[in-house]
Amino acid sequence: MTTATPADPKRRALGKGLDSLLPRVPAKPAETPAAPAPEAEGGKPREISVESIDRNPYQTRTVMNQEQLSELSASITANGVVQPILVRPLANGRFQLIAGERRWRASMLAGKKTIPAILRQVSDEQALEITIVENLQRADLNPMEQARAFERLGREFHMTQEQIATRTGKDRASVGNFLRLLKLPNSVQQMVESGTLTFGHARAILALPDPEMMEEAAQLVIDRGLSVRNTEAWISAKLNPVKVEKPGKPEIHEDPNVREVREQLQRALGLKVTIDDHKGRGKVIIEYSKLEDFDTLLESLSRR
Amino acid sequence: MTTATPADPKRRALGKGLDSLLPRVPAKPAETPAAPAPEAEGGKPREISVESIDRNPYQTRTVMNQEQLSELSASITANGVVQPILVRPLANGRFQLIAGERRWRASMLAGKKTIPAILRQVSDEQALEITIVENLQRADLNPMEQARAFERLGREFHMTQEQIATRTGKDRASVGNFLRLLKLPNSVQQMVESGTLTFGHARAILALPDPEMMEEAAQLVIDRGLSVRNTEAWISAKLNPVKVEKPGKPEIHEDPNVREVREQLQRALGLKVTIDDHKGRGKVIIEYSKLEDFDTLLESLSRR
DNA sequence: TGTGTTTCACGTGAAACACA
DNA sequence: TGTGTTTCACGTGAAACACA
Known part of the structure; x- marks a missing residue:
């Protein structure tokens, strides 16, 4: 049971976003002690030119939510880019984007010349992996x-x-x-x-x-x-069509020995007997419909 | 049963946002056949100066998600404002914002001079009401x-x-x-x-x-x-503490005679006995947990 | 350890019931 | 009609079981 119990901290995080991390006044982003990107372990963010960044070739989602993009741009105009993007240096002196396409595009739209970025040497493989994982963590898939x-x-x-x-x-x-x-x-x-x-x-x-x-x-x-x-039940029924009996009534698949004993008992008492046995543990149920039968039964049972 | 059945159209709408309504190329917003604001029944959108708009005095949420705001602004730079805002004309020739504060702020941040707006004569009351309802429809409350x-x-x-x-x-x-x-x-x-x-x-x-x-x-x-x-059950139990017995087990309000007999029987057999009697009809249930006990029981019952 | 698969506890949202 | 309130069906996500 690890799902949402009342004090589950995962629930707390919902819907707050980055707001609390954002500076309330415009500040030179490089001086802001910004939160590091989730994947970046080391390295301080550096201001790099937005023009020197190449698009992430692994990013498949080219259609972005335009409204959100615009909002982000407006925030950048007001407060500067907050969370650094993640890039890797290329051989030609340029940078390739790994994570933060929205922040990058929004910054350009906001007219910024530079953007805080964390530089990291990652292989093609790692870059692709980070991109896929980042996409998965967006909630709208x-x-x-x-x-x-x-x-x-x-x-x-x-x-x-x-x-x-x-x-x-x-x-x-x-x-x-x-x-x-x-x-x-x-x-x-x-x-x-x-x-x-x-x-x-x-x-x-x-x-x-x-x-x-x-x-x-x-x-x-x-x-x-x-x-x-209902779908689960319907399909389960379709796959297991034999079992007509309910599991609560095991006397239909009665053990032959148990059946033998039960019938013997039934004849001896003249009353309906049910034996509900599970590997040597269980109940013997004797039904009566007249008080007279009950008395007879008591006699049998008490007499030792 | 009106909750989400497979083809529930409400589910379809999720996560797609306005994307499908957005023009793919920059266009003069006033010429775009934009979707009307949910609350606006009539009136074509008109371009009005962003400077001529006063903030909605009823809007209590002053802290907006800055990232989203920036994104919206970037989109506006790219595509223009899409969904018109809702304003009402004031006596002094200016306009008061009723719905669309984010779009308005994002437009200003994007450097726009005008914004498409639907003009509507609404009372103070109506304006407040629209604002509250709009807030409620944002998902993060x-x-x-x-x-x-x-x-x-x-x-x-x-x-x-x-x-x-x-x-x-x-x-x-x-x-x-x-x-x-x-x-x-x-x-x-x-x-x-x-x-x-x-x-x-x-x-x-x-x-x-x-x-x-x-x-x-x-x-x-x-x-x-x-x-x-569990909370529901615990509270229900706290509020209805009398009924100790379950409805299916009436033997707790056991008839004293029945109880007498049952205990006698239990002692004689050395096994747990339950008597479920309803006015002279019923069952005698004898539980055993070892096969040995079962055999002893059979002996008692068979011997007549 | 790794995977395939089924079952069911979870909180939400609305049906259902009660009362005025 | 309007409101107060409890109960439980809903789909999701993970626990649990099975097998290799």
Whole structure:
């Protein structure tokens, strides 16, 4: 039970953003004791020319939220760039952006000539990895997008699910479950991508043995408006159609020995007997419908 | 059952923002067929000077997310202001802002001289109301802030809970439950404000009859890390302490005669015995935990 | 250790019930 | 109709189980 209990500090952090870290008055950014970028362990931020920075070639999300971008730019005009971006030096004397594309673009839009940056020697691989992880930590990815990002971390960086989980702050099982979405037939993946089907529904559907059944099930979920819990139950029933009995009534799959004893007892007492045995522990239940039967029963039991 | 079923259109809208409405190339904003502000029914947007606009005196949130503000400004530099702001004409020829403070501030930061605005004759009252509702629709209010906003709508505009619900897109019961938070003692309100206690915990605590008990309960919830469901159960038990028995186990109000017999039987057999009697019909349940006990029991029962 | 998979506790939000 | 209040279905995320 590590989910949100009342005092969970993760809940506290929500929605506050960087506000508390921002200086209230304009200041020369280089002099500001700004918070380091999450990935940067060492190195003080340095002011570098925005013109000397090349775009991150690994950044796939070219369409940014324009409104947010504008807001950030306005803040930069007012307060300066606060959190340094992360760049790596190139051989030609220029810099390549690794993390902070929005801050960089906003700064240019705000008319800034320089931007505080942390310089770090990272390989192509590391740069790509940082970019993917940064994207994952933005909250607006749909489940299929997350799945593809996890998949890439696994495939291109040979990270285990465990490592991906640690790196992105998710749970290992969740990483695994997102990855499983990629095994859905395309039509169903599309439904998840568009939000027609939730992550929970899709995950339940994955229990089915073939793509055709998954497509059928997805359609049925949508048509009937099944909840995730109902979907789980429906699919479980479809996969285990034999068990007609309820698990609470084990006397249907009665052990032959137990059955023998029970029937013998039933004949002896002339009353309905149920034996609810679990490996030598259990209950003997004797039903009576007349007080007279009860008295007879008592006699049998007390007589030793 | 109107919560998120798979095809719920409300889910679709999430996280996409205004992106799809934004023009992809810079354009003269006045010519753009921009989406109207949610509250504006009529009137084409007009370009007005940013200098001629006075700040919304009802806007209480003066601390804006600076990063977002900057981003918005950058977008405005790139694409122009997209969604018109809402203003009302003042007697002195100037305009007073009603909705769109962020867009207005971002535009100024982006160096714009004019901004598209919808002019609307609204009373002081209406202006305030629009402002409060707009704030409520921003997603980052904590439960206490929401409660105070609802309270204000009720107090200052004599809106019923039903009307508030319609106006803000919430459910009537939810509005009521938020309002109830204001009846919590201050210390507990503080815990909700800071996220130490969730909305669900607080609401359950409200069932208690006095503030002292509420404070005690809140502390207990935090100390023991109770879930909302556990909190509900604990409080319900505290309020209904009489019923010790479960409804399914009426043998606690055992008939003295039945009890006598049962105890006698228990002693004779050396096993736990339950007698579930309903006016001369019922069951005798004998529990065993060793096979040996079971055999002894069988002997007693079979011997007639 | 690593992965695949199912099940279910979690807090939220609204349905449901009660009362005036 | 309007409000107060409790209860519980909802999808998510992780615990739990299974297997190699």
